[in-house]
Amino acid sequence: MDADLPATASPSPGPAARKRPKPGERRTQILQVLAGMLEQPGADRITTAALAAKLDVSEAALYRHFASKAQMFEALIDFIETSVFGLVNQIVDNPHPLPPPGKAARITSVMLQFGEKNPGMTRLMVGDALVYENERLVARMNQFFDRIESSLRQALRAAAEAQGSLTPTVQANAQASVWVSFIIGRLQRYARSGFKRLPTEQLEASLRALAQ
Structure with a gap:
């Protein structure tokens, strides 16, 4: 860890x-x-x-320390949110554009690197550890990825505008959906392979393909 x-x-x-x-x-x-x-x-x-x-x-x-097991999981989710969004917000709020594949790629890298270094947290993020647990925990992780998609959308819309797109919002919405699906898929594969298939496997090539 x-x-x-x-x-x-x-x-x-x-x-x-x-x-x-x-x-x-x-x-x-x-x-x-x-x-x-x-x-x-x-x-x-x-x-x-x-x-x-x-x-x-x-x-x-x-x-004596936690009212329930759900509260223990919530404390771990607090840690995930604080750690990930602390980094993601820095990327999004940076006024300087990043070279291709840009901020969306940096956000994706942060997510996958965090998961790779913290396999137990990955099982929470993709919901494997939340089966049969309190439904609000699953809802909270769903909201977590909604926020990640929103951050991606913001970064991708700015990039589309800089490239002169006539429909930057439409373009960003579609692209953000693909990027977040890639993140979730890589994390799920990592968890379900027993942490053998690393989420950062061939990451640079994959990010370039997504950015095209």
């Missing part, structure tokens, strides 16, 4: 591991272990019992 993300390493053995966590540490540890469990290829649905066992605590201890 990327160094900027919650670490998934197990607590060190010995007396130090039995220290009472400082305020907030246990909550972070729960999310770290949950993210690590999501990184296991072909993992079954994660239960609070399995999560508690990994942490060597009771399920009641989990609920």
Whole structure:
């Protein structure tokens, strides 16, 4: 998992591991272990019992920090949104145009690189880890990709206008749909291949083909 993300390493053995966590540490540890469990290829649905066992605590201890498993997933989704949109917004708001294939390609690269470095988060993004979970989690990830498509549309419309397109909005809408479908497809393939088919595979050539 990327160094900027919650670490998934197990607590060190010995007396130090039995220290009472400082305020907030246990909550972070729960999310770290949950993210690590999501990184296991072909993992079954994660239960609070399995999560508690990994942490060597009771399920009641989990609920002292999170009201439900859905709330734990929401905390991970918060992290995804903050990490990805922090970068995407920088790209979109940059007043200087990027050389072809442009800002849409940079946004796509950010998405796929994030997924590659964080396989557990990828399973959340494409919904594999949300099967049988709360429907609002699925809706939230759908909204996440709607926002990505909107960012792509904005970047592509600016590019179309710069190229003198007579219908920049129509062109951008169609192109953004294709770009976001490419992103989702690459992330799904990564998750469903057991993280063997990297989403950035032949990325530069693929981005050039999309930009044509």
